[in-house]
Amino acid sequence: MKILSHKFTQLLLFSMLPISFLFAQAKVSGTIYEPDGLPAIGAVVMIKNTSTGTTTDYDGKYELSVQSPKDSLVISYVGFKEEILPIDGRAVIDVTLDIDAQVLTDVVVVGYGVQKKSDVTGAVSHVESKEIAKIPTSNVEQALQGKVTGVQVSAPSGQPGSSPVIRIRGVGTFGDARPIYVVDGVIMESINHLSTNDIEAIDVLKDASATAIYGSRGANGVIIVTTKKGQLDQKTTFGFSTYYGTQKVVKKIDLANGTEFATLANEAAVNENRSPLYSDVEQYGEGFDWQDYIFQTAPIFNANLSASGGGEKMTFNLSGNYFSQEGIIKQSDFNRITFRMNNEYHLTKQVKFGHNLSFINTHSVNAPGVLMNAYRVYPIFAPRDSTGHFWDTSPVGNPAAQFEFNHNFNKSNQLNGNVYAQVNFLKYFTFKSSLGLNMAYGEGKVFVPVFFVSPSSQNQENSISVNTNKNQNKVFDNLLTFSKKMGDHDLTILGGVVAQTNDSEWFGGTRKNVLGETEEFYYLDAGPADFQTNYNSADDWSIFSYLFRTQYSYQSKYLATVSYRVDGSSKFGKNNRYAQFPSFSLGWVASQEPFLVKNNIISRLKFRAGWGVTGSEKISSYPSVAIVSGGLDAIFGVNETIHYGYAPINLSNDDLKWEESKQTNIGMEISFLKNQLTAEFDYYRKVTTGILLRPNIPDLVGAANPPFQNAADILNRGIEASINWRQAGKFSYSLG
Numbered sequence: 001m002k003i004l005s006h007k008f009t010q011l012l013l014f015s016m017l018p019i020s021f022l023f024a025q026a027k028v029s030g031t032i033y034e035p036d037g038l039p040a041i042g043a044v045v046m047i048k049n050t051s052t053g054t055t056t057d058y059d060g061k062y063e064l065s066v067q068s069p070k071d072s073l074v075i076s077y078v079g080f081k082e083e084i085l086p087i088d089g090r091a092v093i094d095v096t097l098d099i100d101a102q103v104l105t106d107v108v109v110v111g112y113g114v115q116k117k118s119d120v121t122g123a124v125s126h127v128e129s130k131e132i133a134k135i136p137t138s139n140v141e142q143a144l145q146g147k148v149t150g151v152q153v154s155a156p157s158g159q160p161g162s163s164p165v166i167r168i169r170g171v172g173t174f175g176d177a178r179p180i181y182v183v184d185g186v187i188m189e190s191i192n193h194l195s196t197n198d199i200e201a202i203d204v205l206k207d208a209s210a211t212a213i214y215g216s217r218g219a220n221g222v223i224i225v226t227t228k229k230g231q232l233d234q235k236t237t238f239g240f241s242t243y244y245g246t247q248k249v250v251k252k253i254d255l256a257n258g259t260e261f262a263t264l265a266n267e268a269a270v271n272e273n274r275s276p277l278y279s280d281v282e283q284y285g286e287g288f289d290w291q292d293y294i295f296q297t298a299p300i301f302n303a304n305l306s307a308s309g310g311g312e313k314m315t316f317n318l319s320g321n322y323f324s325q326e327g328i329i330k331q332s333d334f335n336r337i338t339f340r341m342n343n344e345y346h347l348t349k350q351v352k353f354g355h356n357l358s359f360i361n362t363h364s365v366n367a368p369g370v371l372m373n374a375y376r377v378y379p380i381f382a383p384r385d386s387t388g389h390f391w392d393t394s395p396v397g398n399p400a401a402q403f404e405f406n407h408n409f410n411k412s413n414q415l416n417g418n419v420y421a422q423v424n425f426l427k428y429f430t431f432k433s434s435l436g437l438n439m440a441y442g443e444g445k446v447f448v449p450v451f452f453v454s455p456s457s458q459n460q461e462n463s464i465s466v467n468t469n470k471n472q473n474k475v476f477d478n479l480l481t482f483s484k485k486m487g488d489h490d491l492t493i494l495g496g497v498v499a500q501t502n503d504s505e506w507f508g509g510t511r512k513n514v515l516g517e518t519e520e521f522y523y524l525d526a527g528p529a530d531f532q533t534n535y536n537s538a539d540d541w542s543i544f545s546y547l548f549r550t551q552y553s554y555q556s557k558y559l560a561t562v563s564y565r566v567d568g569s570s571k572f573g574k575n576n577r578y579a580q581f582p583s584f585s586l587g588w589v590a591s592q593e594p595f596l597v598k599n600n601i602i603s604r605l606k607f608r609a610g611w612g613v614t615g616s617e618k619i620s621s622y623p624s625v626a627i628v629s630g631g632l633d634a635i636f637g638v639n640e641t642i643h644y645g646y647a648p649i650n651l652s653n654d655d656l657k658w659e660e661s662k663q664t665n666i667g668m669e670i671s672f673l674k675n676q677l678t679a680e681f682d683y684y685r686k687v688t689t690g691i692l693l694r695p696n697i698p699d700l701v702g703a704a705n706p707p708f709q710n711a712a713d714i715l716n717r718g719i720e721a722s723i724n725w726r727q728a729g730k731f732s733y734s735l736g
Contacts, residue, residue: 014707029063042414043077056211065186111213121585139192160325160335168221176618179221184356186436195321207665208612212583214617215565230315242303258287286381356419368402392454409449436475467508490553509534559587573624575652583612616659623708649704
């Protein structure tokens with residue numbers, strides 16, 4: 001400690017004072033750094049065993065009055081190990097923090113922000129990248145199967161690249177019950193384009209107190225995806241990973257063989273007073289196994305190359321991924337190439353700019369609908385007869401012929417991500433503006449050649465069908481955050497405005513009698529215009545929102561969160577265009593109470609409860625407007641000419657309202673034996689009212705489609721339980 005004085009007598013006087021009195025007037029200051037050399041903004045510096053403390057500014061600096069040279073400083077910062085440093089008479093104490101891997105896993109992403117898992121008052125589940133990347137699958141959603149309580153993942157088909165069906169805490173509506181996805185802050189309807197290698201973590205928001213900040217988008221749950229990023233002052237690290245595997249049908253359906261089928265067919269004929277169909281049933285033996293014919297051992301391959309690092313003022317993470325998967329049904333495959341670039345530029349200590357961008361190219365071949373035919377075709381038939389021609393397997397189509405004449409494929413290009421800027425000012429404020437974009441273009445072609453298998457299975461004119469679709473989704477977020485720690489009090493206030501627009505267009509057509517049957521003729525101009533068909537349609541919708549949230553913590557023991565969001569949707573009429581979605585939740589970390597602090601069995605005990613309102617508007621874009629449709633032509637008049645006709649065949653409902661879900665959640669988190677055994681329990685009850693659907697109306701109304709109405713209610717309730725055991729040491733394992 002250095003004491004400045006301009007007079008020798010003052011120095012002498014001070015030297016005669018008791019040291020304890022002299023030190024009481026002293027201050028300790030310094031700078032807290034992250035491992036990469038950047039200042040730790042908002043780190044908490046406390047005097048041990050007291051309520052005296054402060055937080056670091058945007059330069060990582062702090063200053064604190066201390067009472068005794070025997071005091072110690074306790075420095076804590078989210079994601080880093082806590083430091084306890086004796087003062088030992090020093091006036092300047094600089095500290096470089098170390099990353100705490102365990103604490104990092106306890107940081108979860110909530111709507112429009114991050115929060116320590118210990119401070120979360122809603123039902124939120126966290127999945128690390130290592131749990132996702134090791135699953136050999138074409139899509140991220142499938143990798144969530146069995147990882148999160150209350151989340152059901154099921155595959156609707158075996159088509160490679162197809163998205164699974166995900167339901168969070170059951171089905172809460174008769175319409176679209178999919179959750180929404182938020183990738184690096186950008187709201188999306190699907191994440192089947194993502195590579196599992198690019199993901200840092202996934203957080204699943206399940207109850208209304210957590211999802212209400214997303215308002216009308218959060219009724220079916222929210223899945224937040226954070227992709228990988230680089231670090232400042234980090235040497236470039238290259239990574240390469242690959243795997244190869246196979247998939248096959250583990251158990252086939254037991255079906256009758258040739259002899260059994262012929263015997264059963266004869267019995268059925270006799271029971272109907274007809275003559276037996278087959279004179280010698282034994283001649284068919286085992287017959288032909290059509291399941292073996294359509295199924296195959298399908299390869300799956302993945303390769304990923306990445307580079308990550310950063311300099312003094314820039315971070316980067318670049319990656320390229322190739323994924324290929326054939327289906328277990330022949331003539332089905334999926335190929336995807338992904339490039340990702342996540343960069344961030346620190347323009348000053350207070351201003352940074354960044355982007356998370358990815359480009360995805362996919363190509364898939366769709367198998368013909370052979371599965372049901374393979375189950376129904378008679379086992380006495382083989383694919384081809386003795387002459388090499390396809391066998392007439394009437395009354396069921398020949399699966400072998402279906403494969404032969406199948407030419408059905410799709411391809412797509414997609415660009416998505418966001419560009420953002422963030423400004424820190426007035427010590428406690430952060431403003432972030434982000435523009436998210438998701439652009440997709442897809443094309444599909446189906447060619448049917450001329451063929452003859454049987455009188456009931458033939459095609460005398462070849463045809464080509466082409467369809468294209470394009471979609472552009474934009475999200476513009478503007479968020480202002482105030483965050484300050486005041487002794488035992490920790491307060492974060494968020495306010496923002498969000499605007500989202502979506503534009504889609506579809507175009508397609510069909511031509512017959514194409515000039516050739518090879519792929520270079522798979523274009524509409526290759527066929528004559530006679531008897532052509534075509535279509536072209538478009539769709540658009542928009543949402544404008546205001547949001548607010550307050551998070552409060554006292555001694556990291558008593559927790560509270562309040563959120564409020566107002567959504568306005570173009571899908572509803574002016575009478576009910578806007579809806580309000582409030583929520584609140586409370587938490588109590590009982591293990592920090594004096595009566596449990598010295599407990600050697602219970603490491604952590606937290607209770608939480610919350611209530612909130614969410615909504616849904618996942619219906620067609622124009623339910624409040626009568627849609628006029630064309631193609632309703634009529635012949636009338638003296639000359640009986642065709643007159644083009646248009647009519648409003650989709651009725652509207654100006655008084656249509658949002659679906660509304662009110663959900664209550666009560667949860668408990670407990671861990672034992674130094675957090676080796678952890679458990680989490682939740683009870684939830686969700687009531688959804690005003691379900692949007694089209695009830696039937698009498699035909700005499702004269703409309704093809706009845707209007708949407710708020711016509712039903714649904715109750716969902718349940719109990720979730722998650723129990724895990726983790727053993728660390730030279731040999732580590734986890735069960736749960």
